Amino acid sequence: RIDRDTAARLGVTASSLDNTLYNAFGQRIVSTIFTETNQYRVILEARRDETPSLATLRDLPVKTSSGSTTPLSSFAQVVQEQAPLQVLRVGQYPAATVGFDTAPGVSLGAAVQAVLAAAKAEGLPDAISLRMTGAAGAYQKSLSNQLWLMLAAVVCVYIVLGVLYESYVHPLTILSTLPSAGIGALLALMLTGHALDVVGIIGLVLLIGIVKKNAIMMIDFAIEAERGEGKPPQEAIHQAALLRFRPILMTTLAALAAAVPLMLSFGDGAELRRPLGLAIFGGLVL
The missing domain is CATH 3.30.70 (Alpha-Beta Plaits)
Known part of the structure; x- marks a missing residue:
């Protein structure tokens, strides 16, 4: 039990006390002797004929800031009691x-x-x-940043689509399909008893890309029909929905089929991948 005020008055620092105790009762390597075939470490330790005891510990000289030494008992009380091996x-x-x-x-x-x-x-x-x-x-840190992560993903997608279509409205039309997909992913995780962890967030980010791809296939075709063929917006989007239904259905079913093994997988690490498949499957179904 160290009296810190007395130790400071005597000029004893924590590092000096630590070095003294380690030199006396530890095994400090002070040098290494190299030979042609081997090397030997020089270890500093207390004399073996002096058995460590409370008396020797009290009389242990500790170096002060002035260069002199003072016994440990001058600024600390040495007691014997049970204590943890490390703090x-x-x-x-x-x-x-x-x-x-x-x-x-x-x-x-x-x-x-x-x-x-x-x-x-x-x-x-x-x-x-x-x-x-x-x-x-x-x-826990990832959960505290998950909202900003999702917002950043949506904003990045909006910026890319805005540059691609040179419009502020068409990206919003494409992104309007995301809320229902997000609700489906969250419902799938909730009904199966899985938390929205890091892997689930990755599944939501992947879901954003898959869902917006379906909307892009229709919006892109409708814009081309409206600008190239002069069709009104309602007729253009109706024709786009009819012509793009099959490829959208094929790609969606392919993504659903790819998510099924992740949902139903077993073995080592399967519980880590399962939220990824659940988020994708639930979002695409809804």
């Missing part, structure tokens, strides 16, 4: 790590929600906060 800190605050793993068939999002619910049920005091790290922390 973990997160953001300069003492922390305790509790690890968990997902059960078979359980997504990371569901596991995180279960852990947060259990922590809330315990009624932790205000002085204790819960912070996710590792894969769970990355998952």
Whole structure:
């Protein structure tokens, strides 16, 4: 137990104390001797004829900022008690790590929600906060940015379509099919008990590209008929819907068929890919 005020008055720093304790009771490599066939490490340690004890620890000389030494007992109280092997800190605050793993068939999002619910049920005091790290922390950070990610994807698609068609209205017509597809994807995830995790967001981004492709096939043909053949807008879009129905149906069914293996897959890592297939399948069906 260090008296920090006394240590500061004597000129003892934390690094000096750490080096002294490591030199006395650790195994510091101070040099390496090289020979023609081998190499030998020179290790600094305390004398082996002196058994480490509380007395030797109290009398351990610690170097001060002035270059002199002072015994450890002059600014610290040496006691014998049980203590952890290491002290973990997160953001300069003492922390305790509790690890968990997902059960078979359980997504990371569901596991995180279960852990947060259990922590809330315990009624932790205000002085204790819960912070996710590792894969769970990355998952929470991705969820905090998912709205901006989806908005950025839609804005990028709108800009590209606006440049392509040289219009502010036609991109909105193409993007008007996205809300129903998004609702279908969210319903598919909700009905199957899957959370909107990172893989589900990737599925929504892919769904944006697939759905807008169907609208582009009709809008592009209708614009060409209106400008090239002079047809009115209603007749042009009606003809485009009739002529483009078969290719749109074929590409949509192909995308649905590609999503089925992702939905029904089993084995290692299948639960990670399943939200991707569910988001695509549900969005295309609705």
